[in-house]
Amino acid sequence: MKKVLYPGSFDPFTIGHFDLVERASKLFDEVIIGVAINPGKNPMFTLTERENLIRECCKEIPNVKVVSFEGLLIDAITAFKADAVLRGLRAFSDFEYELQMALMNRSMLASCETIFMMPNANTSFISSHMVKEIANLNGSFEQYVPQIVAEAMRKKLNGAN
Numbered sequence: 001m002k003k004v005l006y007p008g009s010f011d012p013f014t015i016g017h018f019d020l021v022e023r024a025s026k027l028f029d030e031v032i033i034g035v036a037i038n039p040g041k042n043p044m045f046t047l048t049e050r051e052n053l054i055r056e057c058c059k060e061i062p063n064v065k066v067v068s069f070e071g072l073l074i075d076a077i078t079a080f081k082a083d084a085v086l087r088g089l090r091a092f093s094d095f096e097y098e099l100q101m102a103l104m105n106r107s108m109l110a111s112c113e114t115i116f117m118m119p120n121a122n123t124s125f126i127s128s129h130m131v132k133e134i135a136n137l138n139g140s141f142e143q144y145v146p147q148i149v150a151e152a153m154r155k156k157l158n159g160a161n
Helices: 015-024 047-057 073-079 092-108 128-136 147-157
Strands: 003-008 030-037 064-070 084-088 114-117
Touching: 003 015, 003 073, 015 030, 015 084, 015 114, 030 047, 047 064, 047 147, 064 073, 073 092, 084 092, 092 114, 128 147
Parallel strands: 003 030, 003 084, 030 064, 084 114
Antiparallel strands: none
16 A cells, blocks of 8 residues: 655645545545644644544545654655655755755655655646735635635634634
8 A cells, every 4th residue: 555645734734735636536545635733834724623623624535544653754754654745846945945855854754755846737826825825915815725615714814703
């Protein structure tokens, strides 16, 4: 059984993230979405909220599992028995950073393989950061996230939890 770990903060989970998950689910027996705990970020959603939103978004894809992790990615790879790490590349600048991370991870864990996937043309410009910025400035962001995520974002922006 081949497992791939797709790590990220996913704050919020976008249609670009969903696209990669959906495509990876056809290539791997199991896609493990690893929601990272990143103390350096100030997330819109709590860890539990992000996990639940992603589970709801991916409920129709039977071989997707949502987990959370803290610390080094190589420790998560070992803990979840993943065969590879999935990373999306939107631009060449992503590649430089992701290549460096992939090589560092492999230097710490020789079995760590990284699979890079290109987004489709309709999602290549979407980032969680930009979606949050648009939403915080009262712009239209709904087309960049799954419907359930858009509803949760509207509630957060309106002060409801």
